[in-house]
Amino acid sequence: xxxxxxxxxxxxxATAQLAAQRLITGSGTSGFRSYQSGETLRYNVGYGxxxxxxxxxxxxxxxxxxxxxxxxxxxxxxTGLPDVFFKVRDTYESYVDQATELPDKAVRNIREGRYRxxxxxxxxxxxxxxxxxxxxTQPVPEGIYDVVSAFYHARNNTFNDDLQTGDTIYYVTYFAxxxxxxxxxxxxxxxxxxxxxxxxxxxxxxxxxxGRSFKTEDDMQVxxxxxxxxxxxxxxxxxxxxxxxxxxxxxxxxxYPLKTVK
Numbered sequence: 665x666x667x668x669x670x671x672x673x674x675x676x677x678a679t680a681q682l683a684a685q686r687l688i689t690g691s692g693t694s695g696f697r698s699y700q701s702g703e704t705l706r707y708n709v710g711y712g713x714x715x716x717x718x719x720x721x722x723x724x725x726x727x728x729x730x731x732x733x734x735x736x737x738x739x740x741x742x743t744g745l746p747d748v749f750f751k752v753r754d755t756y757e758s759y760v761d762q763a764t765e766l767p768d769k770a771v772r773n774i775r776e777g778r779y780r781x782x783x784x785x786x787x788x789x790x791x792x793x794x795x796x797x798x799x800x801t802q803p804v805p806e807g808i809y810d811v812v813s814a815f816y817h818a819r820n821n822t823f824n825d826d827l828q829t830g831d832t833i834y835y836v837t838y839f840a841x842x843x844x845x846x847x848x849x850x851x852x853x854x855x856x857x858x859x860x861x862x863x864x865x866x867x868x869x870x871x872x873x874x875g876r877s878f879k880t881e882d883d884m885q886v887x888x889x890x891x892x893x894x895x896x897x898x899x900x901x902x903x904x905x906x907x908x909x910x911x912x913x914x915x916x917x918x919x920y921p922l923k924t925v926k
Contacts, residue, residue: 688822688827688831688832688833688834689834689835690809690814690817690818690821690822690833690834690835690836691807692821693763693764693765693817693820693821694820694821696820696821697820697919698819698820698823698892698893698894698919698920699723699816699819699820699893699918699919700723700917700918700919701723701724701725701734701917702723702724702916702917703721703722703723703915703916703917703918703919704720704721704722704723704914704915704916704917705720705721705722705895705896705912705914705915706718706719706720706912706913706914706915707719707720707896707910707911707912707913708910708911708913709740709908709909709910710908710909711907711908711909715743715744716742716743716744716745716746717740717741717742717743717746717747717752718740718741718743718913719738719739719740719741719910720737720738720739720740721736721737721738722736722737723735723736723816723917724737726759728759728768728769731761731768732762733759733760733761733762733768734758734759734760734762734816735757735758735759735760736757736758736759736760736812736813736816737755737756737757738755738756738757738812739753739754739755739756740752740754741753741754750776750777751775751776751777752775752776752777753775753776754773754774754775754776755771755772755773755774756770756771756772756773756810756811756812757770757771757772757773757812758770758771758810758812758813758816760813760816765813765816765817765820765821766787766789766807766808766809766813767787767809767810767812767813768786768787769784769785769786769787770784770785770787770810770812770813770838771783771784771785772785772840782797783796783797783798783841784796784797785810785838787804787808787838792804792805792806792808794808794838796841798841799841802841804838804843805836805843807836808836808837808838808843809835809836809837809838810837810838810839811837811839811844811846814835814837814846817835818833818835819888819894819895820894823866823888823894824894825890827850827866828850829850829851829852830849830850831849831850832847832848832849832850832871833847833848833849833850833868834846834847846870847870847871848868848869848870848871848886849868849869849870849871850866850867850868851867851868851869851885852866852867853865853866853867853890854866854867854887855925856887856897856898858897858898858911858912859913860912860922860924861924861925862924862925862926863887863889863890863891863897863922863923863924863925864889864890864891864923864925865887865888865889865890865897865898866887866888866889866890866894867885867886867887868885868886868887868888869884869885869886870884870886883901883902884899884900884901884902885899885900886898886899887899889922889923890923891920891922891923892919892920892923893918893919893920893922893923895912895915895918895922896912897911897912898910898911898912899911
């Protein structure tokens with residue numbers, strides 16, 4: 665259960681050698697907004713027919729100083745029998761500048777069994793540094809993201825019909841005390857059956873590192889709705905230990921009606 669929740673929160677946190685393909689870098693902002701304050705997305709997480717956890721993504725407005733920010737929270741937790749044996753309560757937060765879509769601050773709060781991890785990261789854009797509890801002050805590349813803000817930036821700016829099958833989307837983030845490259849390959853269009861109807865989606869494969877968890881670099885698939893919401897609809901993980909799923913179960917506060925197809 666721990667691994668599926670971690671991979672859901674870090675949907676884009678997958679590293680590998682970059683393929684020789686058309687590269688889409690996550691930078692700048694188009695001005696389009698796929699979400700709004702008040703959006704809440706809930707997901708069921710499980711193995712086979714066994715539900716073992718839930719995840720929730722929320723967006724609210726907040727004000728720090730004189731600046732209005734998006735406060736984006738991504739949380740995952742175990743339920744049922746898995747919660748008895750190995751309790752997970754993971755939360756990732758990002759405070760995102762609404763003009764630049766870059767994070768001003770990020771929080772990572774992890775509770776997995778007896779393991780605890782907490783860190784706060786403040787992004788100093790003037791000096792291209794981060795100030796953290798765990799690692800102190802470190803230099804970082806200009807325009808760096810955290811993993812949460814990278815995903816929401818992609819919803820606004822890179823998940824769209826400009827993509828060509830085989831394109832690789834690339835973001836540079838700061839995660840777990842180091843510079844962390846995120847790469848995801850676009851696989852084309854697909855239709856996914858959901859509780860809300862059939863949804864046409866962009867299909868992606870985050871380029872995973874082959875080894876302990878994955879057999880191939882394509883063992884993770886992500887479906888993003890091909891409408892103005894650009895919602896993560898479903899995620900599949902083919903791991904060494906078996907196949908896991910994550911599916912959108914409930915939503916509220918969408919900026920646009922969810923589009924379905926016949």
